[in-house]
Amino acid sequence: MENELLENLGRLHTTELGVIRIKKNLSLNVEKISLSNAEITRKGKNWYITIDNCIITVNAYSYTVITAHKVK
Numbered sequence: 001m002e003n004e005l006l007e008n009l010g011r012l013h014t015t016e017l018g019v020i021r022i023k024k025n026l027s028l029n030v031e032k033i034s035l036s037n038a039e040i041t042r043k044g045k046n047w048y049i050t051i052d053n054c055i056i057t058v059n060a061y062s063y064t065v066i067t068a069h070k071v072k
Helices: 016-025 030-034
Strands: 039-043 046-051 054-059 064-070
Touching: 016 064, 030 046, 030 054
Parallel strands: none
Antiparallel strands: 039 046, 046 054, 054 064
């Protein structure tokens, strides 16, 4: 099954504040989204990617990385 998020990785981006949040929360590189063990789900307007005990949230329409944090 094809995944719309993976098909549009080239459109993935974030804001300056998004970069700061990701670095602060995880020091995580969003390239992890394309790894085979990443679990990708879509709920409403967002994609949620779970990998390495972290969750990355991506807007499904603009492909903007909104935030990333560790799973609690």
